[in-house]
Amino acid sequence: MKRTLIDYKIVAEKITASGLKSVGTASIREIKKLVDEIEKATGEKFIRMEMGIPGLPSEIIGVEGQIDALKKGVAAKYPDIHGIPELKEGISQFVKLFMDIEVNPECCLPTVGSMQGSFASFLMLSRLYHHRDTTLFIDPGFPVHKQQHRVLGRKFESFDVYNYRGEKLREKLESYFKTGLIHSVLYSNPNNPSWICFTEDELKIIGELATKYNVIVMEDLAYFGMDFRKDYSKPGVPPYQPTVAHYTNNYILFISSSKVFSYAGERIGMMVISNQLYHTRFEDLLQYYPSSQFGYAMVFGTLYPLSSGTSHSAQYALTAMLKAAINGSFNIVESVRAYGKKAKVMKKLFTDNGFEIVYDTDIDQPIADGFYFTFSYPGMDAEALLNELVYYGISAISLLITGSERLEGIRACTSLIQPEQFGDLEDRLKRFKADH
Numbered sequence: 001m002k003r004t005l006i007d008y009k010i011v012a013e014k015i016t017a018s019g020l021k022s023v024g025t026a027s028i029r030e031i032k033k034l035v036d037e038i039e040k041a042t043g044e045k046f047i048r049m050e051m052g053i054p055g056l057p058s059e060i061i062g063v064e065g066q067i068d069a070l071k072k073g074v075a076a077k078y079p080d081i082h083g084i085p086e087l088k089e090g091i092s093q094f095v096k097l098f099m100d101i102e103v104n105p106e107c108c109l110p111t112v113g114s115m116q117g118s119f120a121s122f123l124m125l126s127r128l129y130h131h132r133d134t135t136l137f138i139d140p141g142f143p144v145h146k147q148q149h150r151v152l153g154r155k156f157e158s159f160d161v162y163n164y165r166g167e168k169l170r171e172k173l174e175s176y177f178k179t180g181l182i183h184s185v186l187y188s189n190p191n192n193p194s195w196i197c198f199t200e201d202e203l204k205i206i207g208e209l210a211t212k213y214n215v216i217v218m219e220d221l222a223y224f225g226m227d228f229r230k231d232y233s234k235p236g237v238p239p240y241q242p243t244v245a246h247y248t249n250n251y252i253l254f255i256s257s258s259k260v261f262s263y264a265g266e267r268i269g270m271m272v273i274s275n276q277l278y279h280t281r282f283e284d285l286l287q288y289y290p291s292s293q294f295g296y297a298m299v300f301g302t303l304y305p306l307s308s309g310t311s312h313s314a315q316y317a318l319t320a321m322l323k324a325a326i327n328g329s330f331n332i333v334e335s336v337r338a339y340g341k342k343a344k345v346m347k348k349l350f351t352d353n354g355f356e357i358v359y360d361t362d363i364d365q366p367i368a369d370g371f372y373f374t375f376s377y378p379g380m381d382a383e384a385l386l387n388e389l390v391y392y393g394i395s396a397i398s399l400l401i402t403g404s405e406r407l408e409g410i411r412a413c414t415s416l417i418q419p420e421q422f423g424d425l426e427d428r429l430k431r432f433k434a435d436h
């Protein structure tokens with residue numbers, strides 16, 4: 001039996017009992033369950049980096065706004081599917097002041113988390129043209145988006161952007177768009193899992209090609225404002241959260257409130273459709289919807305049958321938070337900066353102990369410190385490394401499930417780790433290094 005930090009016998013037993021073939025290829029939720037059980041059986045607290053959940057309390061302004069709305073009786077009433085007017089106005093002002101883009105309130109919709117926004121979009125975008133049946137993912141990416149495609153029975157293609165940064169992105173993207181089969185493209189920025197952030201030049205390439213080939217860009221801004229190398233926190237003052245919306249009118253933005261407002265539990269997000277796309281007519285939509293107009297079909301043909309709108313009280317919560325961000329009484333970046341500070345320390349602990357950062361630059365700049373980072377250990381692939389780290393009380397996920405081609409890569413999420421655990425993390429990494 002090996003001498004490991006966490007009781008070898010118990011870990012091995014729990015892995016066998018879980019029925020998992022390998023920890024290294026398990027999904028996020030499977031790893032969570034396994035580690036919960038090992039922690040319970042051993043009494044040892046793991047360094048838990050597997051799940052991307054907020055590690056901060058919800059914005060109190062939102063909580064109070066929601067309680068007020070509930071007390072006023074909104075729970076008894078169905079919300080309008082397209083959202084309450086105050087929220088639509090708030091989203092429109094928010095994107096103007098924090099992204100410098102003009103979108104009419106009409107085209108700003110609340111969704112049941114950004115997850116519903118993407119699901120609804122995948123449904124519709126695959127029906128815009130009968131001859132275009134494929135979504136393109138610029139990977140690595142969020143595995144649930146692919147799961148959404150699978151349950152919808154929709155096709156997708158993907159490529160790892162690692163080797164296609166900068167001008168190289170143009171040719172790569174164009175090779176897909178030229179096939180005539182791609183209706184839309186999706187990426188997250190900052191990127192989950194790699195935390196790369198596209199440069200303005202890259203966003204321009206994506207935007208220009210989207211216009212040229214009439215492809216819709218879905219920009220997933222789940223980590224809005226969290227490239228802490230720049231300060232995107234001042235309403236109406238540059239720099240602004242970078243966006244493809246400056247380079248094309250073919251866009252849908254998904255702005256989650258889960259991370260930036262730590263409001264994951266109430267399941268509310270924003271879907272922002274460009275004014276032009278919202279009003280564009282696609283004749284092929286008539287096969288499924290009463291109207292060929294994109295925005296109308298999204299609201300009354302897609303969001304209606306999915307959930308008939310978004311929680312009424314959560315809409316008031318989000319309205320209150322946006323209002324505070326807009327009038328400057330709440331700083332959206334300061335409240336989440338702790339993630340970046342933790343990442344800086346954690347990355348150093350890993351690299352001081354022989355680990356390497358996998359996605360390490362944005363072309364010529366070191367990658368930002370944020371919600372996630374990626375790491376590897378020389379001579380080990382991700383599966384072997386994850387399997388081994390569990391015995392040292394460290395849990396994370398493999399990049400293999402994110403569409404990454406970096407077979408050695410692991411994603412670490414900083415959100416749940418508390419500074420008091422840094423000492424433990426350091427000891428465990430040192431011990432790992434000594435044993436390997």
Ligand SMILES: Cc1ncc(COP(=O)(O)O)c(C=O)c1O
Binds near residue numbers: 188222269
């Ligand atoms: C890239 C990305 N998109 C979307 C989501 C889901 O956001 P929401 O909680 O608003 O559904 C997440 C959550 O982790 C994410 O990382």
